Amino acid sequence: MQLQRQSWGSKIGVILAVAGSAIGLGNFLRFPVQAVKNGGGAFIIPYLISFLLLGIPLMWIEWTLGRFGGGFGHGTAPGMFHNIANKNRFIKYFGVIGIFGPIAIFTYYTYIESWLLGYSIFSITGKLAACQDQTSMVAFLQGYQGLEKNGFFSSLVPAYIFFILTFGINLITVAGGIQKGIERVCKYGLPVLFVLGIVLMIRVLTLSPMYVEHPDWTPIAGLGFLWNPDFSSLLDAKVWLAAAGQIFFTLSVGIGVILTYASYLTKNDDVILSGLTAAATNEWVEIVLGGSIAVTSAFLFFGPAGIKDVAGSGAFNLGFVAMPLALNHIPYGSVFGFFWFFLLFIAGVTSSISLAQPAIAFLEDEFNLDRKKAVKIFAAVTFVLCNMTVFLLGKGFLDEFDFWGGTFALVLFGTIEAILFSWVFGIDKAWDEMHAGSDITLPRFYRFIIKYITPTFLVVILVSWFLREAKDVILMKNVPDEMVPFIIFARFILFALFVAIAYLVHIAWKQKEKKT
Numbered sequence: 001m002q003l004q005r006q007s008w009g010s011k012i013g014v015i016l017a018v019a020g021s022a023i024g025l026g027n028f029l030r031f032p033v034q035a036v037k038n039g040g041g042a043f044i045i046p047y048l049i050s051f052l053l054l055g056i057p058l059m060w061i062e063w064t065l066g067r068f069g070g071g072f073g074h075g076t077a078p079g080m081f082h083n084i085a086n087k088n089r090f091i092k093y094f095g096v097i098g099i100f101g102p103i104a105i106f107t108y109y110t111y112i113e114s115w116l117l118g119y120s121i122f123s124i125t126g127k128l129a130a131c132q133d134q135t136s137m138v139a140f141l142q143g144y145q146g147l148e149k150n151g152f153f154s155s156l157v158p159a160y161i162f163f164i165l166t167f168g169i170n171l172i173t174v175a176g177g178i179q180k181g182i183e184r185v186c187k188y189g190l191p192v193l194f195v196l197g198i199v200l201m202i203r204v205l206t207l208s209p210m211y212v213e214h215p216d217w218t219p220i221a222g223l224g225f226l227w228n229p230d231f232s233s234l235l236d237a238k239v240w241l242a243a244a245g246q247i248f249f250t251l252s253v254g255i256g257v258i259l260t261y262a263s264y265l266t267k268n269d270d271v272i273l274s275g276l277t278a279a280a281t282n283e284w285v286e287i288v289l290g291g292s293i294a295v296t297s298a299f300l301f302f303g304p305a306g307i308k309d310v311a312g313s314g315a316f317n318l319g320f321v322a323m324p325l326a327l328n329h330i331p332y333g334s335v336f337g338f339f340w341f342f343l344l345f346i347a348g349v350t351s352s353i354s355l356a357q358p359a360i361a362f363l364e365d366e367f368n369l370d371r372k373k374a375v376k377i378f379a380a381v382t383f384v385l386c387n388m389t390v391f392l393l394g395k396g397f398l399d400e401f402d403f404w405g406g407t408f409a410l411v412l413f414g415t416i417e418a419i420l421f422s423w424v425f426g427i428d429k430a431w432d433e434m435h436a437g438s439d440i441t442l443p444r445f446y447r448f449i450i451k452y453i454t455p456t457f458l459v460v461i462l463v464s465w466f467l468r469e470a471k472d473v474i475l476m477k478n479v480p481d482e483m484v485p486f487i488i489f490a491r492f493i494l495f496a497l498f499v500a501i502a503y504l505v506h507i508a509w510k511q512k513e514k515k516t
């Protein structure tokens with residue numbers, strides 16, 4: 001007998017949970033770095049266009065498919081695809097990406113999240129205030145990560161303790177279930193996050209220039225650096241790829257987590273307005289808070305040329321080096337530093353729990369396991385994977401998982417979903433399904449966008465990636481020789497994970513066939 005599926009407690013609860021998944025490290029760390037790297041104002045136009053043509057449509061597609069699949073007792077992509085594609089025998093295997101991708105991201109995301117917990121403590125206890133220049137702040141970070149033994153840290157033990165705490169918080173939350181675990185954490189976490197974010201933004205925007213010799217390094221000039229539009233970027237394929245990739249990552253679309261969250265809706269729950277609200281909340285946080293806090297403070301400290309170096313010199317330098325350095329220069333800097341890192345930690349937790357849920361839902365729905373058992377299996381597998389990230393950090397392991405799980409899989413899976421939705425399920429049925437129980441009716445041109453523009457845009461992105469970069473990436477052209485064995489190892493693990501999930505899908509359906 002099928003166990004009773006869970007459901008959300010309230011409409012605001014599910015919106016906050018989806019917004020919580022979307023709002024994460026991507027908003028505060030990845031977005032500003034991508035924007036600065038891609039020329040500041042040049043980034044923003046492709047970004048907004050990608051939001052309208054890819055992000056929003058995929059959000060609706062996933063809410064709709066998720067609710068639809070939940071009606072059949074399926075919380076993950078294999079079962080959903082199986083049902084919309086007339087039970088075609090092969091289509092469900094495309095859905096494997098929707099379980100694989102979230103696990104791949106979870107593997108490294110949780111570890112980075114744990115640094116934020118550590119850094120919250122280092123801020124409030126004044127440890128970060130002791131690092132007065134870039135060299136020592138970088139050394140602090142590398143010591144913490146175990147990349148270098150130095151005066152700050154002699155071992156990985158502190159990082160490991162924070163990792164175990166973070167991992168535990170995630171598992172306890174998902175073990176609590178949809179309403180009592182995920183919904184509750186997001187309901188309390190997001191308001192705290194908003195308040196901390198707004199306080200920090202106001203603090204940063206009202207700072208005066210830090211250096212007498214650079215009176216023009218002001219907050220407004222910092223904002224201008226990011227926001228003054230530069231239309232020449234519209235012709236640059238690289239900027240488009242980066243912008244579309246950021247939209248996927250920040251909205252948590254194209255990977256399966258929203259499918260799973262939406263599967264706990266009931267048949268007549270609204271999806272259009274709720275999906276839009278969650279997406280709009282994410283964009284507000286990304287653009288208003290994510291686009292002002294880190295960039296402005298780093299600009300005040302490093303100036304226009306320096307900030308480019310910082311953003312270009314490593315994914316974490318803006319958040320873990322530039323930001324605490326800048327905060328060291330203001331009164332009560334350690335309190336504001338705590339706000340910054342703790343805000344990021346909350347943002348991280350509400351995202352990583354969404355990454356855990358698809359695998360757990362898959363075990364519950366397709367193997368009839370109870371939640372405790374499903375969580376235990378998930379914990380055992382991801383604990384091993386996370387440890388690889390912890391111990392192989394300097395060897396490119398994290399970046400490899402990020403690329404295949406956090407970039408490639410998103411675009412690929414998004415393309416598959418968009419095609420299945422409009423062309424296999426069929427736009428007529430899809431449009432009706434979307435509008436069932438809806439609080440609003442969409443203008444008809446969105447039907448055209450969802451049917452033609454979104455899939456075409458996605459295919460163009462995939463094809464241009466294949467033409468421009470696939471060969472170099474696959475052949476590891478830019479990987480230093482000593483890292484090659486580790487990258488191959490990471491790929492082997494990813495491949496094994498994928499095959500294992502595909503095999504589980506195979507077994508689950510075999511068992512179902514036997515029963516009928």
Ligand code: PFF
Nearest residue numbers: 022024025026249250252257
């Ligand atoms: N959206 C999250 C962020 O911006 O940090 C990251 C993320 C969470 C991506 C969940 C994908 C996902 F499924």
